[in-house]
Amino acid sequence: MKSRLNCMNEERYRELRCILQERREEIAGEVQNKIRTVRTEATHSGGRRLTDVSENSELDIQDDIEFALIQMKAETLARIAAALVRLEEGSYGYCYECGDEIANERLRVLPFAARCRSCEEVRETERTRQRVLAARSKAVSLCGAISG
Numbered sequence: 659m660k661s662r663l664n665c666m667n668e669e670r671y672r673e674l675r676c677i678l679q680e681r682r683e684e685i686a687g688e689v690q691n692k693i694r695t696v697r698t699e700a701t702h703s704g705g706r707r708l709t710d711v712s713e714n715s716e717l718d719i720q721d722d723i724e725f726a727l728i729q730m731k732a733e734t735l736a737r738i739a740a741a742l743v744r745l746e747e748g749s750y751g752y753c754y755e756c757g758d759e760i761a762n763e764r765l766r767v768l769p770f771a772a773r774c775r776s777c778e779e780v781r782e783t784e785r786t787r788q789r790v791l792a793a794r795s796k797a798v799s800l801c802g803a804i805s806g
């Protein structure tokens with residue numbers, strides 16, 4: 659506990675914990691709502707499903723989408739739990755690249771941000787540059803394929 663307070667002040671720790679917990683409750687609520695909706699729909703459409711096969715498969719797809727959404731949210735919940743552990747350890751909220759504190763406002767929007775704004779911008783620029791280069795080399799090889 660002491661080591662955490664050495665590297666992060668109490669106020670920031672509380673605020674970050676608050677951000678993560680709020681997010682966790684929000685998503686947990688959404689997951690519960692979704693599960694409830696899926697269950698209600700399943701019982702309501704249970705009889706009808708047997709009569710129409712084409713509708714049945716359509717509903718199955720919808721169920722799959724719902725399920726995927728729930729799964730995605732469950733994964734987010736797991737990430738929040740991991741972030742809370744890292745917060746206790748004192749490693750959450752710091753830039754992966756330069757080690758600086760990531761602004762609370764940034765973490766509020768992007769709770770899993772691994773980099774501070776300036777490092778992220780550098781990374782984005784680099785990524786865009788590589789994408790352009792990749793697109794260019796692809797275009798070149800495409801031209802080569804056509805002419806050759």
Ligand SMILES: [Zn+2]
Nearest residue numbers: 753756774777
């Ligand atoms: Zn940074």
